[in-house]
Amino acid sequence: MSNSFGSIFRITTFGESHGVGIGVIIDGCPAGVALAADEIQQALDRRRPGQSDLTTPRKEADQVEVLSGLFGGYTTGTPISLLIRNQDQASHDYSHIEHAYRPSHADYTYDQKYGRRDYRGGGRSSARETAARVAAGAVAAALLRTVGIRAQSYVSQVGAVAVPVGYEQLDLSLIDTNLVRCPHPETADRMAALIRQTRDRHDTVGGIVTGVALGVPVGLGEPVFDKLHAELGKAMLSINAVKGFEYGSGFAGTLLFGSEHNDAFYTDEAGLVRTRTNHSGGIQGGISNGQDIYFRVAFKPVATILQPQATINDQGEEIMLAGKGRHDPCVLPRAVPIVDAMTNLVLADMLLRARANKV
């Protein structure tokens, strides 16, 4: 297993979906960053289940306890440890999956790799683990705030329902004004309708989150292997259910010729270097160039569906299995704070790494 992420600003998460709790240690955050425990809680509230009828009806308060690293409203430079106890896990029945391999879940691979697994709700492979990331992301956001960096992601597609314009034509302050977390209100309504229809059919639907990072100074990213977009890509791909990542022009950029794709430099009226287009997505040679950073993250439809499916048990025998319990018909709205968190974690690490390499 590898439960750490980041090089200097480094997090390590722990915990199973149905054990005592989940949590995270953040090691490497500098001393002196202003941070209230309340900010961490607010980030968690954006991700917690039970927020609306579009997400799982499972209710968990996800109350965070700060175990170390904060003193008098500031980080102390020591490890920050955060604990979120599980609450809503006791009474459920997981006997139907104790010996069954749910299709497109991690049951089979965990059993094969580890020889045993905590089958209650997915154990370590559950998306519940991402709550720890969101908590850590709030600490990263506090560090980034000191230099004016701000991550803002939103739902840009659910199934085939997509926002018709790019991020730069949207008012990102509208992201949290609807249940879907899509800043294009008309599309948000259509997305919500699709999610409700899907839920009612006992099915699930996927989609795309667009990530945006504003205020990133020139110079973040560590070629040749830890290019900024390579770290962002790994961060996003490490989130449950993610199947793809592209930045700037992405896959669509393969259809352009070089003469169309290149971003011409110019100097603006304020004397700042800028580019006329931004197919580069704010990153050139793996290093931020001062323009907006944007990327897209593909989420598959959730694997747990409340319909019978053919599969096998741990004896290799074919069985029929239907999901039980309370699950998200669409993870996209709750994925937004997770994408924000991972963006913040990557940028915080890169910020500190850039500082380490100045004479």
Place this chain on the structure above:
Amino acid sequence: MSNSFGSIFRITTFGESHGVGIGVIIDGCPAGVALAADEIQQALDRRRPGQSDLTTPRKEADQVEVLSGLFGGYTTGTPISLLIRNQDQASHDYSHIEHAYRPSHADYTYDQKYGRRDYRGGGRSSARETAARVAAGAVAAALLRTVGIRAQSYVSQVGAVAVPVGYEQLDLSLIDTNLVRCPHPETADRMAALIRQTRDRHDTVGGIVTGVALGVPVGLGEPVFDKLHAELGKAMLSINAVKGFEYGSGFAGTLLFGSEHNDAFYTDEAGLVRTRTNHSGGIQGGISNGQDIYFRVAFKPVATILQPQATINDQGEEIMLAGKGRHDPCVLPRAVPIVDAMTNLVLADMLLRARANKV
């Protein structure tokens, strides 16, 4: 900078495009792997410039020298160091870019981040660095051969010309039978024609490489952060000109419902666990499940075009700049061995990491 990749099977590359040479140290390869220096050379020959009229006419022999780590045809467990001296760099004139920032290159960001750069041909940001990766990938391939793992990638799209079928309907032994490295001969011809047209227009064109890994056993991948597809994604995104990565169903999977997307398990006649579809791309919960692994990597059109473009110099003044010299109109054919190398490097590392975690 970060010039190392991998955790246990770990490589560190060095060298500039126009300095003395480039090379790599491979640390962590077990002792006793059969490996001839010739295998490394053959891998490099697939990547070297000047192979055909579809790539740069620049000729470099890319002759590898083994400095350490091999003895009597086997690895010794000590670091394997490989050096490729530069040969074709002396006589060229780079004065036109010494003070200019080429559009969509790393010139501007390197200057800002490091305060100085070796402007001759891109220095460290040049794709020439990938020769060191290819050399290291040959060592990884030798290790993987001992357990039957084999990486095979091919060009599946150039501009808008795409192979009409999936990898599983292709004969992958045809990959190296044409200049494009596309195992669908008819499409390969159309791709070659498009590349030649683009070259003659002094432009460049991008495309997609499809990566395939066969024979991967169940159990490779280290959740929750170092999921197999997350490491593959980072590896591919660290290659010059890559803009996107998707595995299995990828971005297209966002258009399916869960009931369509899930891969049903069954037991085949030989008693092996398999899935009826493979939207998972051979990876579930970040761990290989024994099915074929496949993914797609998007390459932008090369930024260097032999046409005048508007840009700025290092004083911020607007200038016109045209590329000079001998460049690839399309990197896709030469990207195939690089994708193979990075696939091998990821899998070799994951193989050793899996071994470390057995009781």
Place this chain on the structure above:
Amino acid sequence: MSNSFGSIFRITTFGESHGVGIGVIIDGCPAGVALAADEIQQALDRRRPGQSDLTTPRKEADQVEVLSGLFGGYTTGTPISLLIRNQDQASHDYSHIEHAYRPSHADYTYDQKYGRRDYRGGGRSSARETAARVAAGAVAAALLRTVGIRAQSYVSQVGAVAVPVGYEQLDLSLIDTNLVRCPHPETADRMAALIRQTRDRHDTVGGIVTGVALGVPVGLGEPVFDKLHAELGKAMLSINAVKGFEYGSGFAGTLLFGSEHNDAFYTDEAGLVRTRTNHSGGIQGGISNGQDIYFRVAFKPVATILQPQATINDQGEEIMLAGKGRHDPCVLPRAVPIVDAMTNLVLADMLLRARANKV
């Protein structure tokens, strides 16, 4: 800060002496290791304060809570998180050191490095942090038990009172039969008397712990930098109050000639390769050679003394300061489980690293 130790079997500790609690995440322990929570508690009980009149009278139960990673009496391969809440910290008065720099403590350096510190009882620099290491060490010990490795350290010197013979002439099963943890009963009595005299004079005394590891197979250790003794040395030097480390012949070995120092190999009656002497301390070329591993760790006298001392405050003004509260006159007895824990952590990591490098 760097609060992680180990490469594959990797721990990360957190917590301040007077905050909510301290704890540790163990990442990289294989699945399937038999381990009862009770074993962790027993290890902590050996280290906890208030065990006898030779140590601090401060009483802390040091009750461990397992937050994750164990299921049904076995490790699951997921991160093992352990939490020890602080109990005895509330009522004390630390105002006398809020602005004072205690001599030979970390107050001054922490203030200078981090710009702020939790002055209550040393914060992160307190030896209380080692409780987390001891808890983690119990997990490492459970892993090592599966291959027959056993760490056993003891107090070999307090002040000038030293055990007159080497470890191989002692009955190590006597270690825990006296308060000092010295398996030479007569010397243990003299050590205890010295500690009591020192305590009564409001002073402190240092000493030496001898570490022994039995049953270590040939082949642990990763040259050239992570030699087994180099990792052991770092591990021991990272313990509070440690000033020196030597293994095998150590500093005394510098007085021998090569012809006296070399360990002659022979084959014993059972066909095992052995050495007639063991100046090498069981390690040759940084790799265990199958003989007993032994080393010595020097602990300075505790810096907190209940006598007035000249020092400065955080304004640079000279002041007189006397320690308050309940402190150890000698840390050696409680250092024994810490040395054991660090030995186990190094060996567990090296065991897994060795497994990773087999073809």
Place this chain on the structure above:
Amino acid sequence: MSNSFGSIFRITTFGESHGVGIGVIIDGCPAGVALAADEIQQALDRRRPGQSDLTTPRKEADQVEVLSGLFGGYTTGTPISLLIRNQDQASHDYSHIEHAYRPSHADYTYDQKYGRRDYRGGGRSSARETAARVAAGAVAAALLRTVGIRAQSYVSQVGAVAVPVGYEQLDLSLIDTNLVRCPHPETADRMAALIRQTRDRHDTVGGIVTGVALGVPVGLGEPVFDKLHAELGKAMLSINAVKGFEYGSGFAGTLLFGSEHNDAFYTDEAGLVRTRTNHSGGIQGGISNGQDIYFRVAFKPVATILQPQATINDQGEEIMLAGKGRHDPCVLPRAVPIVDAMTNLVLADMLLRARANKV
């Protein structure tokens, strides 16, 4: 194997004593450090064999070639790669040790761990590997020079012949004025005589190098695991033949009471915080406190002696074996530049790590 050292300023060495050559990649050195290739050569010249009649008569020029990372007299921020080709290895006869295990060498453990070894002169376990460290150390020294840090070690003991005073009573500018590298001329003469006597008896002798680092600012060191002295200890213990490390009062400090050992703070006339004694060795809580850093490193007598010794071959049969060839009767004089190099490497890394953790 683990052939990398350092976290941000990170080196990876390669090469065998009798292969093509040895070398090092330095990754993480900031751009803009003034460094002439000649400085690297000078450092190597201090370590090379054949300098005097006190060391091995083997002559090797140890000519360094800079393969990358320097441009116009400055570091570029890209990896610095250095290669030293082997020269004097061709004609020797190693057949007598191909199947023999030399006492107190790494032959046996390497064979057991790796299953094969390059038996020519020790292969990777040869002290020749330290030439790569010395070359890298020169780069670290150039970085440290920018902030006024300077490492200076010297031979303080050979066999039982010891310098009678501490480093602070010596004129360190005398270190290189004699063949032994001991700045106490009278003692140096006695050391030289002892080495010559030992050589003439076909024996070897060990000793102690005292390391000193001057000009280290407050704040270097990363508790709780990567304490400055813990990293120095690991660095020194990773050098061939080292058996022990102590800093400040070291093992002798265990004989003092706390009231004698504590270093009283005061403010000097210039307003600087200082300590009246320096038993702390310039490090408190694992962090440099601005006072001089000093430590001692114990080297065993070289294992290769030109006398017959009992040992076994790789079939376990007992044989007699005598060293052949040209070896050092005492490594201490040549160990000085190695200790300096490792000191510089640790401090350079810690300097950059400290920079990464400022808000």
